[in-house]
Each structure stands twice: as structure tokens, then as C-alpha cells.
Amino acid sequence: MNILYDNQIFATQAYGGVSRLFYELIARLSEEDAVNIYLFHGFYINCFPLEDVKKRLAFYFGRKVPRPPYTAKFIRVFNTLLFDLFKPRKNMDIFHPTDFSPVVRRWKKSPLVLTVCDMIPELYPHFFKDIKTRLKNKRESIRRADRIIAISQSTKTDLLKFHDVDEKKIQVIYPGVSPPLRFQKENELPFGEKPYILYVGTRKQGYKNFKNLLSAYGANDRLRSLCSLVCFGGPPFTADELDLASRLGCKDSLIRVTGGDSLLARVYAGARVFVYPSLYEGFGLPPLEAMTYRCPVAAAGTSSIPEVLGDAALYFDPTEPGAISSTMETLLFQGDTAEALVIKGSRRVEKYTWSKMAEETRQLYSELIK
Numbered sequence: 001m002n003i004l005y006d007n008q009i010f011a012t013q014a015y016g017g018v019s020r021l022f023y024e025l026i027a028r029l030s031e032e033d034a035v036n037i038y039l040f041h042g043f044y045i046n047c048f049p050l051e052d053v054k055k056r057l058a059f060y061f062g063r064k065v066p067r068p069p070y071t072a073k074f075i076r077v078f079n080t081l082l083f084d085l086f087k088p089r090k091n092m093d094i095f096h097p098t099d100f101s102p103v104v105r106r107w108k109k110s111p112l113v114l115t116v117c118d119m120i121p122e123l124y125p126h127f128f129k130d131i132k133t134r135l136k137n138k139r140e141s142i143r144r145a146d147r148i149i150a151i152s153q154s155t156k157t158d159l160l161k162f163h164d165v166d167e168k169k170i171q172v173i174y175p176g177v178s179p180p181l182r183f184q185k186e187n188e189l190p191f192g193e194k195p196y197i198l199y200v201g202t203r204k205q206g207y208k209n210f211k212n213l214l215s216a217y218g219a220n221d222r223l224r225s226l227c228s229l230v231c232f233g234g235p236p237f238t239a240d241e242l243d244l245a246s247r248l249g250c251k252d253s254l255i256r257v258t259g260g261d262s263l264l265a266r267v268y269a270g271a272r273v274f275v276y277p278s279l280y281e282g283f284g285l286p287p288l289e290a291m292t293y294r295c296p297v298a299a300a301g302t303s304s305i306p307e308v309l310g311d312a313a314l315y316f317d318p319t320e321p322g323a324i325s326s327t328m329e330t331l332l333f334q335g336d337t338a339e340a341l342v343i344k345g346s347r348r349v350e351k352y353t354w355s356k357m358a359e360e361t362r363q364l365y366s367e368l369i370k
Contacts, residue, residue: 001035001365002058004092004110007042007079008099010062012072014047015233017285018117021151021175021357022098023048028358030056035362040086042079047260061086076101094365100137105144111368114145118282118303119158124207139163147368149173149361151283154304171364174308176354177288181265189270190263191255196228197328198271198295200264200286203234203241209277209300209318211244216324218248223328228253232267268293273331273338277318281305287313288352291345296338298327308352312344 005026013019023046030037030053041050041062054060065075083103092110097103104112121138125131142148142163148170150156156170197217203210210231217229229250231237237245237256245251257267268274274290276299284305287297291312299305301315314337316327331338 001093001369002038002090003029003035003365004038004040004095006040006083006095006097006101006103007044007062008076008097008101010041010044010046010098011075011079012045012099014045014067017175017283018098018115019046019048020285021115021117023050024176024178024354025358025361026057027053028354029362032362036090038092040083042082043075058090093369097141100134100141102137105137105140107144111146112144113147113149113365113368114141115149115151116142116155116159116282117151118155118280119162120205120207120280120282122158122162123280124205127206145169147171147364149364151175152304152307154307155282158303171360173357173360173364174352175283175285176357177285177292177349177352178354180269180292181262183262183266183269189266190257190259191228191230194228195226195272195332196230196255196270197223197332198230198232198267198274198290199277200232200268200274200289201234203231204238207279209279211241212318212321213275213277213324214241214244214250214254215248216321216328218245218250219321220325220329223325223332224248224250224253227272227332228255230255230257230267230271232257232259232264234258264289265293268295271295273298273328275324275328276300276305276313277316277324278302278305279318284308288349291342291349294342294346296331296341297345298324298331310344310348312341312348314341 009019029035036058038059039057043063043065045067094113095107095110096113121128121134142165150170150172153172156172217223245254268290274295274297276287278300280303287299287309290297297313299313300318314327316323
């Protein structure tokens with residue numbers, strides 16, 4: 001079968017859960033003799049390594065580019081124009097776009113498979129500047145799709161709630177979680193060896209709920225005095241975040257660090273607690289990644305998070321900083337509770353593998369072609 005993937009998510013995410021999903025899918029399917037992968041990578045900023053994968057692709061076009069400020073829209077338009085000119089040498093059996101765009105809405109050359117990760121634009125439209133265009137593209141792409149992959153049962157339920165779509169078109173296929181990377185334990189962390197609470201990912205979207213986490217940490221004298229709050233990835237702290245930290249007296253204990261997967265692995269393994277305060281997630285990879293490094297997880301009991309993490313996390317109400325604070329205290333100072341979650345987490349992550357995700361997706365392709 002001939003499968004075409006486009007550039008959209010690779011042009012907008014340097015790292016991220018959705019680009020990780022498509023990278024792992026393409027990498028695994030490209031190893032199968034019966035599958036020919038055509039990847040229009042376009043002009044991209046993504047950092048997942050494709051060097052070895054490209055050798056196995058039937059077609060590849062891509063150039064990595066820097067991302068100067070205010071160029072995202074220009075790159076998106078330019079990639080769309082290039083994709084419209086792109087003509088595969090063979091007819092495609094499946095087109096599986098990596099996001100929603102006018103290209104998807106206009107596609108008529110082959111069956112279309114769409115991955116829907118969440119309903120965040122529908123639930124939190126005020127967090128997006130281009131919400132009308134975003135929702136129009138998503139709505140029309142969903143209408144046009146022949147099959148839809150939802151990455152959790154929660155996402156499927158919300159998809160049916162917000163969109164007029166035939167339930168028979170939808171299949172739940174969970175993403176995977178990568179096995180732990182090896183690292184040198186003697187390597188020093190770039191922020192010292194003080195015990196720390198860990199947050200991973202972007203903070204700029206309001207639904208990520210970072211300010212409530214910061215409030216929960218800063219208002220608790222015990223947490224603030226004994227532990228740092230380390231934020232891995234994301235942009236530099238905003239003036240509002242720094243001002244809040246200053247008012248709470250925890251600015252000196254608020255640390256941001258960035259780096260590649262090997263540093264992230266070291267940071268996961270060294271954390272005393274991983275905290276996931278999101279108001280909404282379609283799946284949520286970071287807490288599962290934390291579990292692979294035997295880090296106890298405190299998480300919001302919302303959306304797909306309890307579905308994905310099961311009994312391997314301690315849950316809190318993300319709208320209540322006091323609840324977040326007390327949950328972190330439980331895991332930090334009640335060793336039996338933390339150790340029990342570590343054991344459960346090690347078992348939980350075995351449920352999610354990229355190989356299983358790729359095989360279930362390949363079966364969906366085959367059934368659609370037939």
C-alpha cells in the first residue's frame with residue numbers, strides 16, 4: 001500500500017506529542033515491505049531524527065529551517081503551495097494528514113484517514129487567536145474523512161459531542177510511550193541536586209493550568225522550602241509568571257531547563273514528583289514518560305487522564321491550588337504511597353507501545369483499502 005503523510009505538524013512542533021505520534025508511526029511502518037511511505041516533510045522545524053527513516057521511504061522532500069519570530073504563517077502558506085504542486089509518482093492508497101488544513105478539505109485523490117487528538121479548540125476557543133479558521137478546517141476535515149482515529153475513548157466521546165460524524169467511522173487507537181533511555185547517572189543536572197517537583201511541556205496555553213500549579217507550590221511553605229519547581233521545555237517564563245512567583249516568594253526556586261531526550265530522561269529519573277495539572281488532554285504522554293523512569297505522578301482527574309493513567313497516579317481537582325498542593329505533599333512525604341504508584345506505573349506503561357499503535361493503524365488502512 002502507498003501511504004502519503006504531509007508536513008503540517010512537523011512545521012509547527014519542534015517537539016510535541018502529536019509530532020512524536022506521527023514520527024513513530026512513519027518510522028515503524030517504513031520498516032514493512034508491503035508499505036510504501038511518501039512523506040512531504042516540507043519546510044519544518046521538528047527535531048525528531050529522520051536520518052535513518054528517510055532511507056526507507058518511497059519518497060521524501062523536506063528541509064529543516066530556523067523559526068524566526070512571526071514567520072509561522074508565511075511558512076504555513078508556503079508549505080501549502082508546495083504541497084499543492086507536489087505530485088506523487090504513484091497513486092496513493094491512503095492520505096493521512098498530520099493536522100487540519102485547506103489541503104485536507106480539498107483532497108479527493110484517495111481515501112483520507114484523520115487523527116483527532118483532542119477537542120481543545122472547541123472547549124477553550126479563547127486560548128486561540130485564529131479560532132474561526134482553525135475550527136473551520138477541523139470541521140471540514142472531519143466531514144471529509146473516510147476514517148477517523150481518536151487517541152482515547154475520551155476524545156472519541158467529545159468528538160461525537162462536538163461534531164456531526166458517524167460513530168462507525170471512528171476507531172480508538174492509543175499512542176505509545178517510548179522505553180526509558182539510558183543515561184549516565186553521575187552526570188550533573190544543570191540546576192543542582194536539590195529535590196525537585198517536575199513539570200514538562202509548554203505553559204503558554206491556559207488549559208495547561210501552569211499558574212494554578214505555581215500557586216499551589218508557592219503558597220505552601222513546606223514545598224517551597226524543601227523543593228524546587230523545575231519546568232522542562234516551553235518558552236522562557238513570562239513576566240506574569242515571574243511576577244506571581246515573586247509575590248509568592250518562590251522566584252529563586254522556579255527553574256526552567258531545556259534540552260534533548262537524554263537530558264529529559266535524566267530529569268524525569270531525578271524528580272521526586274511529576275505533576276500534570278492540565279484542565280484537558282486528549283491523551284497525555286508526559287505522565288506515562290515519567291512512569292517509565294519510576295517517578296510518582298500527581299495528575300488532574302479530568303478528560304482522558306484517568307482513562308490513560310488508571311490507578312497509577314494520584315488525582316486532584318486542577319481548579320483548586322490547595323488540592324494540587326496537598327497531593328504533591330502526599331507523594332513527597334508519604335513514601336509508601338509514592339512507592340506503590342511507582343510499581344503501578346511500571347505496569348501501566350506496558351499497555352502503550354508504538355509498535356501496537358502502528359500495527360493497529362496499518363490494519364485500519366488495509367480495511368479501508370479493501
